[in-house]
Amino acid sequence: MPADAAMAMDERVKTEPFLARLMKRPELGAIGGVILVTIFFLATADSSMFTLSGIMNFLTPAAQLGILGIAAAMLMIGGEFDLSIGSMVAFAGMIFGVLTVNLGLPLILSIPATFVFAALVGAVNGLIVIRSGLPSFIVTLAGLFILRGASLVGLKLFTGGSTQLRGVREAVEGDMLTPLFSGDAFGFFFTWLADIGLIEKFRSGTPKVPGIPVEILWFVLVALVATYVLLRTARGNWIFAAGGDRNAASNSGVPVDKVKIALFMATACAAALVAIITVIDSGSTDARRGFMKEFEAIITAVIGGCLLTGGYGSAIGAFFGAIIFGMVTIGLTYTSFDQDWFQVFLGGMLLIAVLFNNAIRKRVTGER
């Protein structure tokens, strides 16, 4: 047979130009956006924005948002939203703070416990959405208020009336897990770079950038894991299928309900991770933590190429979406523009990204 013919066909498929395949990727818009924003700030911002310390400066908020954004992207690909993740950051922060400070638990216990709490809340969100058949938008909107309020009440309860819980830094000082969630990594490497004169140092001899903030490493790790799951595992296909057409997916034998509940749990855990990192970093937690982050996370996912209707999107796209977000937030402080342009700028980015992604998607999917 046709072995030869099959070979020939293989060739034909493989020869589809690399560039053409690239042009079809959902994250193309976000990558283009990073380039555009970089050009914009190269032209308008102080040159210190693109020094090593400047880059760390905008990557740090990008990382915190990106961890949420990537989770939101996966959930959106799976056809659901979670508007409660911002409040979840506050709630998980409260749980984590109480466990570490009030109960004095070591991180090896308090961190897993915080994740378990978050996963439970995520599972409840998921179960309600699945069982009721209501849009997750509405169900998690309720969660947005409930978790925010619960954080406030909880904090007051555990602190005896304050909405801020202090003393986290003291409590985790010297804990062997602390370096995994706060501070800078690869310090020795940066010291070495400074020693051989590759990066700037203070007069004292210590490098101006002491290392890579750990949240940036978490951000990269989350992006890699999410991309691996989406593109290289069966679960990834199930997520795309469940979000695209849940009936088609379940008729094909995809356990749609389980997939969606797992996604809600993962999203809540992403919020818990951000909570743990930022709470240890600031040494305290308060009820306003993560305020509005749900919208920023969704914007990140959409800039990253996710379709609001589900079934389409990319974790790498959300990764770059978060970097755009970080650049715009921090970048304006390096320019002579009034800071208050921030939201205008952000809205503009969102609009351009959505229009662009829409055009690409239509080309790829052959929709009209």
Next chain:
Amino acid sequence: MTRPLVELIDIEKHFGGIRAVDRVSLDLWPGEVVGVLGHNGAGKSCLMRILSGAMTPSAGEIRVNGSPASFSSPNDARAAGIETIYQTLALADHLDAAANLFLGRELKTRFGNLDDARMLAEARTVLARLNPNFKNLRDPVSSLSGGQRQVIAIARAIYFDTKILIMDEPTAALGPSETAMVADLIRQLRDEGIGIFLVSHDMHDVFELCDRVVVMNKGRLVGAHAIHEVSKDDVLSLIVKGELPADWSARNLMAEAAQ
């Protein structure tokens, strides 16, 4: 073979007060095509969905090869060799042909990753068997034509060890040449010994392809006949009125009598 592939016995399905399927009994033998007819809302899709595991019956029994079976998910039915092609061409739009073919039953490498290369190769082989012109294996299926989508759905159904194939209006979304292709395919599968339920509104297709017809009316089975003992008018009467014309007698018997 002395045993039907599958028997449905007194199957019922209620939605609140509606009896979508009302005590229906039906069987299917190897290498036969049974047409399932009835007007819109007669309960055909419900009956088929029950057999394919996508819907649980309110009452009744399913037997596969003589032994009782109960399906709580499409995967259960699939494990029993029952595959379904849905009225709505149920595919995952943003995935490509190979991913759709293997959705829920992905081929994996030793490390548990998706084995894209092997799935692509397998998909190419099975799709080529159905339609030599099938080329766009890497495109999301939303960009394919109705006929191409149907080929994927059929490939999905026959790739695995299939004994019973349920086709719920497989040609409803197709053009004439694509319909002819599906008809050829049905004959080919029947000759391989697969039993096929063909739900259709197209009388021409039914008389062309089926060995037997059963007719549903308001959830009830109102007739089951070998195809050569009824005429199109007889079947139409069953569909519309739920009964045969008053002066009916089996066509083949009449032909014999005339000789």
